[in-house]
Amino acid sequence: MASDRKPKAVIVGGSIAGVSTALALCSTGWEVVVLEKTSSPSTGSPTGAGLGLDSLSLRIIGSWLSQPELLHHSTIPLTIDQNQVTDSEKKVNRTLTRDESFNFRAAHWNDLHGLLYNALPPNVFLWGHLFLSSHIADDIASVAVKAKVLKTGEIIEIVGNLLVAADGCLSSIRQKFIPHFKLRYSGYWAWRGVLDFSKAENSETITSIREAYPDLGKCLYFDLGSGTHSVFYELQNKRLNWIWYVNQPEPEVQGTSVTMKVSRDMIQKMLQEAEKVWIPELVNVMKETEDPFLNFIYDSDPLDKIFWDNVVLVGDAAHPTSPHCLRSTNMSILDAAVLGKCIEKWGDQKLRSALEEYQSIRLPVSWKQVLHARRLGRIKQGLEPFDPKSPRPEDCQELQQKNIPFFNHVPSILNSI
CATH class of the missing domain: 3.50.50.60 (FAD/NAD(P)-binding domain)
Structure with missing residues (x-):
């Protein structure tokens, strides 16, 4: 040189x-x-x-x-890492693990x-x-x-x-x-969306979701169902980020992206399935989200x-x-x-x-x-063998982010x- x-x-x-x-x-x-x-x-x-x-x-x-x-102004703190199991019949959540020493901040990609x-x-x-x-x-x-x-x-x-x-x-x-x-397909894909509630802060959906998830704004929530799980947390500027993982056969990836826009029919079917699994407060957030999309999960x-x-x-x-x-x-x-x-x-x-x-x-x-x-x-x-309704203590420990290597x-x- x-x-x-x-x-x-x-x-x-x-x-x-x-x-x-x-x-x-x-x-x-x-x-x-x-x-x-x-x-x-x-x-x-x-x-x-x-x-x-x-x-x-x-x-x-x-x-x-x-x-x-x-950076501080464009992110919000995530001080709690919580895993909870969802009872799909009774539509209630029960805490499995809770780490109050989590030290992340949440950001929107853009x-x-x-x-x-x-x-x-x-x-x-x-x-x-x-x-x-x-x-x-x-x-x-x-x-x-x-x-x-x-x-x-x-x-x-x-x-x-x-x-x-x-x-x-x-x-x-x-x-x-x-x-x-x-690439190795994981066996599932992810529905994703961000709800902007800046013009509906006092709506029934937002009031209800804050009651169901009282630590929104500082907590990274993982909801575990039977053979599925979701992720939920708040972002800066009055936005809610959600992800729902669904077991599916490997799709045919088009082009150079593992992200796919979806049709209105696909969204409606997703919402119908969500009602069977998640509590209604979370489903309502999904329903009011504009342009949810799919990520195919590979590693x-x-x-x-x-x-x-x-x-x-x-x-x-x-x-x-x-x-x-x-x-x-x-x-x-x-x-x-x-x-x-x-x-x-x-x-x-x-x-x-x-x-x-x-x-x-x-x-x-x-x-x-x-x-x-x-x-x-x-x-x-x-x-993998795991029953969220009656997990072993060592299984619960493995769920926590703080146990990631390094x-x-x-x-x-x-x-x-």
Whole structure:
């Protein structure tokens, strides 16, 4: 790399993993280009989703922001982790486990992405650019990336010193290096939705749901039924986030997304089934949610390798995981921070050493968290022996988020954050 210019990274994918990696690398002095196929930044679409940020992710994000207080203002605390069983006949909930020392904050995807995106220097993102291919130079000092400008059809080439695959669980870059890789279908999909009640704060639905879930605004609720479970919590700006997991045969995934918009008939059938399982207060929230959608839940067996020469995987491209431990976003942010610190430590002249250390730090953690999330989902969906009506004490312990492997672990390379 020439000493008179900055090293350059090309990041494919502009979701949370991509924008986080861009911030981490910009903070080390690298030039960064992000290729994102969508045409423009998100404008707050109601089909976004809620997510939970752990204390380490909050610290990392705060270190990237010139105004860290903005993160506090766009999230709300989750101080309680509660698992409860739903009696579908009597339509009542009974607490199984309750941890009042939970230390997360809840965010809406669009709010978090906008906060991170606005912290970047201008012109880092190339919107409406579809990644096509990459080629590593013989001396491994550079990588050439071809992309299509979707608006014009023009093919462009960008040359950088590092290619970062942040292109999600269906990563085409990963597929090039692991051609036989296949995602593993979990056995269930998830109905998701966010109810905006800002204009109906005193409605019967909101009054009733606050009575049924008295710790809304600070609690992460997991409701367990027979062979199913749901997740429920509040978001900033008077929104309620809900997820309902339903055992189903594997669907046929179309295109490059595991998210699907649904028809009105599908929504009506979902609501009819929800009435059989959940308490009416939760069902009413589902009924009043605009544009609920489906996520097909996949993960993968842990990878043995997450970099090749000067190409590296981050986020769901590196470790597709089911969402039951709230790890996908947190793992992506941690990937970005560790990658940035490794590159800062070794310098751009020793990029391979930096990527080797990144891999050595992240692989053991992601392996255990992916497999733990898989087991937790199977337990809650009745795919492992578990009776929520009469669980063993050790089963209840396993349900708690604080028992995730490496739950409070901070890599030493991040001690300065």
